Amino acid sequence: MKEVEIIARKYFDQSLTDRERAIFEGGIALGALYHQFIGIPICKDRKLISNLERAIEEVMKLQPYRESVNVKINIEKIKGEKKHPYDYELLKGKHLDAKIIIKYGKAKATVAMKYIDELDYTLMYVERVEESV
Amino acid sequence: MKEVEIIARKYFDQSLTDRERAIFEGGIALGALYHQFIGIPICKDRKLISNLERAIEEVMKLQPYRESVNVKINIEKIKGEKKHPYDYELLKGKHLDAKIIIKYGKAKATVAMKYIDELDYTLMYVERVEESV
Amino acid sequence: MKEVEIIARKYFDQSLTDRERAIFEGGIALGALYHQFIGIPICKDRKLISNLERAIEEVMKLQPYRESVNVKINIEKIKGEKKHPYDYELLKGKHLDAKIIIKYGKAKATVAMKYIDELDYTLMYVERVEESV
Amino acid sequence: MKEVEIIARKYFDQSLTDRERAIFEGGIALGALYHQFIGIPICKDRKLISNLERAIEEVMKLQPYRESVNVKINIEKIKGEKKHPYDYELLKGKHLDAKIIIKYGKAKATVAMKYIDELDYTLMYVERVEESV
Numbered sequence: 059m060k061e062v063e064i065i066a067r068k069y070f071d072q073s074l075t076d077r078e079r080a081i082f083e084g085g086i087a088l089g090a091l092y093h094q095f096i097g098i099p100i101c102k103d104r105k106l107i108s109n110l111e112r113a114i115e116e117v118m119k120l121q122p123y124r125e126s127v128n129v130k131i132n133i134e135k136i137k138g139e140k141k142h143p144y145d146y147e148l149l150k151g152k153h154l155d156a157k158i159i160i161k162y163g164k165a166k167a168t169v170a171m172k173y174i175d176e177l178d179y180t181l182m183y184v185e186r187v188e189e190s191v
Numbered sequence: 192m193k194e195v196e197i198i199a200r201k202y203f204d205q206s207l208t209d210r211e212r213a214i215f216e217g218g219i220a221l222g223a224l225y226h227q228f229i230g231i232p233i234c235k236d237r238k239l240i241s242n243l244e245r246a247i248e249e250v251m252k253l254q255p256y257r258e259s260v261n262v263k264i265n266i267e268k269i270k271g272e273k274k275h276p277y278d279y280e281l282l283k284g285k286h287l288d289a290k291i292i293i294k295y296g297k298a299k300a301t302v303a304m305k306y307i308d309e310l311d312y313t314l315m316y317v318e319r320v321e322e323s324v
Numbered sequence: 325m326k327e328v329e330i331i332a333r334k335y336f337d338q339s340l341t342d343r344e345r346a347i348f349e350g351g352i353a354l355g356a357l358y359h360q361f362i363g364i365p366i367c368k369d370r371k372l373i374s375n376l377e378r379a380i381e382e383v384m385k386l387q388p389y390r391e392s393v394n395v396k397i398n399i400e401k402i403k404g405e406k407k408h409p410y411d412y413e414l415l416k417g418k419h420l421d422a423k424i425i426i427k428y429g430k431a432k433a434t435v436a437m438k439y440i441d442e443l444d445y446t447l448m449y450v451e452r453v454e455e456s457v
Numbered sequence: 458m459k460e461v462e463i464i465a466r467k468y469f470d471q472s473l474t475d476r477e478r479a480i481f482e483g484g485i486a487l488g489a490l491y492h493q494f495i496g497i498p499i500c501k502d503r504k505l506i507s508n509l510e511r512a513i514e515e516v517m518k519l520q521p522y523r524e525s526v527n528v529k530i531n532i533e534k535i536k537g538e539k540k541h542p543y544d545y546e547l548l549k550g551k552h553l554d555a556k557i558i559i560k561y562g563k564a565k566a567t568v569a570m571k572y573i574d575e576l577d578y579t580l581m582y583v584e585r586v587e588e589s590v
Contacts, residue, residue, distance in 0.1 A: 085218020276388035351484020
């Protein structure tokens with residue numbers, strides 16, 4: 059284990075398992091992604107949306123123990139092409155799907171976020187947790 | 192269990208325990224708090240800082256299963272009183288201590304965030320997890 | 325004029341009038357307010373909304389040459405009382421009215437922001453500019 | 458003039474010149490850019506920084522009357538390469554140079570933002586205003 063991780067672990071509940079730590083980091087990743095990027099101007103331009111998705115993925119992958127970050131902005135939920143100066147939207151939860159894989163020790167947690175119609179809510183959830191033996 | 196929670200749980204890994212869910216919500220809470228509020232103008236004014244702390248606590252408590260949200264902005268790390276128009280700071284991780292308690296089913300997770308000198312990093316961690324029998 | 329302002333003014337177009345500078349600061353104030361606070365969890369609770377308005381006003385007044393900052397979150401546009409864990413909204417442009425007065429030298433600019441139905445847009449505008457003789 | 462602009466102009470002080478409107482939009486652009494993007498994780502990786510700069514430029518250009526948006530993240534102010542999980546920074550004002558050109562009617566305003574050592578402050582300023590005859 060890296061020296062910095064030994065320092066960090068002194069602050070954690072000593073009973074925490076690798077699986078729980080991976081889940082915790084997944085929660086941080088989703089909360090951070092959402093509240094950092096909500097409010098960005100967007101429009102129905104595939105190139106712009108795709109560049110923005112890649113940029114978000116790359117920077118959010120810098121946080122600890124992120125194995126992969128996958129961001130999808132739902133372009134079909136953005137209204138039409140920009141026709142006049144005031145015609146664009148701001149990124150909201152309903153546009154934003156994300157899937158993040160966290161790897162900590164022997165555990166791997168896949169967490170995700172998407173807008174759920176039934177709840178009228180952008181739900182963050184733990185999709186799967188695996189442990190290697 | 193409330194009907195909305197039954198809907199939400201369909202998206203979660205079915206093996207997730209209450210304890211793990213509480214830890215996950217704790218991660219979301221910390222990631223959200225940090226990335227939502229970083230960048231707010233602040234200065235060494237006790238009343239202003241205290242009002243800001245209370246406002247942050249109240250709004251972040253609206254998210255799911257937060258039992259308590261405690262925010263402390265370290266006023267001693269803010270430079271002196273405002274002396275001229277450009278003399279103020281922006282809220283950063285080093286100013287911000289938070290402790291959040293999540294209650295989900297039988298589990299209670301206490302998560303926290305504070306700046307750790309040794310790491311030169313604002314660490315988010317799981318301080319304690321308890322389960323009622 | 326304060327020494328810091330003499331330094332700052334070296335970076336500005338030397339032909340800029342006090343009136344123009346006040347308008348510029350007004351633009352900064354609105355752009356900053358909007359993009360800093362959008363995304364905050366809110367619900368239809370008068371006390372919480374009122375505390376949040378005051379906290380935003382106090383911190384945004386720290387920026388240069390702000391004489392007053394007035395923020396109104398339109399509580400009637402927020403859906404009902406919080407009934408379950410996923411039942412809250414995030415602060416959006418449509419909820420947010422602001423009026424900011426900037427005083428620079430002999431000029432005073434009143435700038436404002438509000439959601440305009442006809443444009444389906446949260447417009448930022450210069451409401452009035454006055455100059456003392 | 459586009460119909461939407463006729464609607465928008467009803468909200469503005471009727472004495473406002475094109476030059477003043479361009480300056481106002483410049484202020485909004487800088488305030489928005491700063492408070493939207495501060496807090497993004499970054500590290501000393503040229504490709505990542507360059508993709509982030511382009512993404513910010515593209516989205517901020519969607520706002521009204523932006524003719525060009527130029528963003529430069531000062532990679533030399535970022536500490537070394539990422540060596541361990543907690544080794545990255547968050548985007549701050551000191552990293553961020555921007556130059557934005559606004560074109561409104563006959564006026565063109567060039568506004569900019571950069572960290573000024575003497576002020577220990579990320580100054581936003583109007584670099585130049587031109588009017589075509």
